[in-house]
Amino acid sequence: MLESARSRLKAWIVAGVGTAAAIAVAGVLGAFAARHEPLPALAPAGRIETGQWLLRPLKAYATAEKYTYGALLRPGGKALVLELEMTNRTAKSTKDYFDLLQASQKTVDPATKPFIVLTRDSTMSPELHPGMPERMAYIWQLPDGAAVPASFNLTVISKTYKPRDNLYGLPGWFNPTPIGTMTIPVGAGPDGADMQP
Amino acid sequence: MTAEVLDQERRVGERKWRRRSLWSLVLLIPLALGVEAYDSVKALLGDNDLFARRVAWGQSTHFGGSDWKLTDLRGAFGMSNLPPDSVPVLADFQVKVGDPDLQHLWLGCKVMLIDKDGRRWSPTSIVSLKTTDKVETCVSAIFSGAKSGDTLNLRETFLVPKEATKSIRPAVSVAGERPRFLLFQLEKD
C-alpha cells in the first residue's frame, strides 16, 4: 500500500517536471511571443505585400454620386472609395481579393461588402492577371446619416500558400490572417492627387 | 508411436484446410471486388443512357411514372442567321402525367436526338422559335405543378446539320429510369 503510493508520487513528480520542461522549451522557442504582439502599423503610402498581392494605396475619398465606377449606391447615401494599385503576385489569374481589405467597424458596417471595381473600364470584380498592376477601387457604402470621417482604419489580410490542401491535395491559398493595419486620410473628392511614396 | 500418427493426421488435415482456403479465394476475391464496386457501377449506369427501349410511331409508353408519346418531329427550314447547312428541328411530345412527383421522377430529364451513327444532339439555345401554343420544355414541366391525369405538351428545339436530318430519332431519359431510355421511331420506320 505504502509502496504503491510512493511510486505514484514519483510518477506525478516525473510528469510534472516533464511538462514544466516542455513549457519552458516552447517559451524559449517563441511559441507565446505571437500572442500579445499588436498588429504592425503599415505606411499607407508604401508598398504592402500580402501573399498574393502587392498593394499601393493611392487615395481615399467620400462621394455622394449615384454611380461610382458603375457601382450603384443607395439613393441619398454616401460611399467611401479607396483607390489602389493591385498587382497579382501569383502564377495564375485570380480574383481572390474580396477579403483582402477590411474597413474598421467604426467607419463601415461590417456586414457591408465593398464593390470592387477595375477603374480602367468599371468592370465589376474581374480577375487580375499575373504581374500586371491595375488600378482598382474598393467602394464601401457608409451607414445612412453617418458623417464622413477625416481618416479611416484598414486591416490588411493575407493568405498563405499550401502546395497541397488537406482535402484534395491541390495547391491553393488558405488561412486568412491580418498582417497589419493602416490609417488612410479621406480626401474631399475624386479629383485629389495620388499619395506618393 | 501414437503421438507420431496423431501428428501426421493433424498435418494432413491442416494441409487440406489450407488448400480449401486457397480455392475459396477464387470465389471471395471477385465477390469482394463486386461488393466494393457495386455503388460505383450503379452511379455509372445511372449517369448514362445505354439501353434503348424502342417506341413505335403513334404508341404511348409508360416511362418515369407517366405516359409518353411523340406527336411530331419536323424541321423549321428557311430561317436566317443560322450556321450554314444547319436546320432547327422541333420535337413535340404529349405526356399524360401518371405519378405527379415530377421533381423526383423526372430529375435530370434529357431530351435528345440520336442519328444512325449514334451522334447525340442536346436542345439548343441558339434558336428560339416563338409559339402561340402552350408548350413547355422537359425541365420547365418539372416545376409546372402538373397533377395526375393532366396532359403536358412538351417541345424541344435542336440545331442539326442538314445531312443528319434523315436519320435522327428523338430520345428521352430521366434519372429514375437510367440506364434505360426511350427511343421513338417515326412513321416511316
Place this chain on the structure above:
Amino acid sequence: MMMRKSANTILLLVAVAFCYGLQVSKPRYGDLIGPIPARGKLGDTVVGRGFEVHAEKIEFARKLTVDQYGQSKVLTTGGVWAVVTVEFAARAQSTVVSVASWRGPTGLTYDQTERLSFMNGLLPVALDPGLPRKARLIFELRPDEVSNATLLVSEKLVAALDSQAEISLGPVTVAADGLPAGTVDMLDMAQPL
C-alpha cells in the same frame, strides 16, 4: 564478420534510398485526377474526348473596340491584348466549351479576360455534332509572356480526368517598343468571325 556487417550497412542504405525515391516520386492525388492533355500546335486540329479545337491565328493589339448595347467602347490594357481565333467542333455529343487560358513561357497562366463578358463569340460556346463554330479567345498579357506560349482549352473549369487541349503557339518576335511584332493599335471585335 566485418564483411557481413558492411554488406548489411550498404543494403540498409540502398533500402533507405529506394524508399525515399518511392516517396518522392509518388504521384499526388492532384496529379492523378488532373486533366489529360491533347497536344498540338497552331494550325493543327487537336482532338479531345468531347470536342475538337483548331487555332487559326493570333492577333495582338493595344486596344480593342467592342459593341456594348449598341455603343462602341474602347478597351485599353496595361499589357497587350491577344486575340486567338479558333474553330470548335463537338464530337459524338453536344457539349459546351467554357475555359481557355494562356500559359506563358515562364508558366504564368492568364485566364480569358472577364472584361468583355457581354460580347458574342466568346466562351462558353455550345457545340452540336456536325456544326463547327468559330470563337474568339481574348487574353490580357504581359508582353514578355507572349512568345512560346501554350493555349489551354477545356470544357469545364475542373477538367479532372477529362481532355484539355494544349496548343503550342510558337515563337513571337518582339518589336522595338517591347510589344509583339505586328501589334496593331486597334482591333475591332464587332467584325464577324
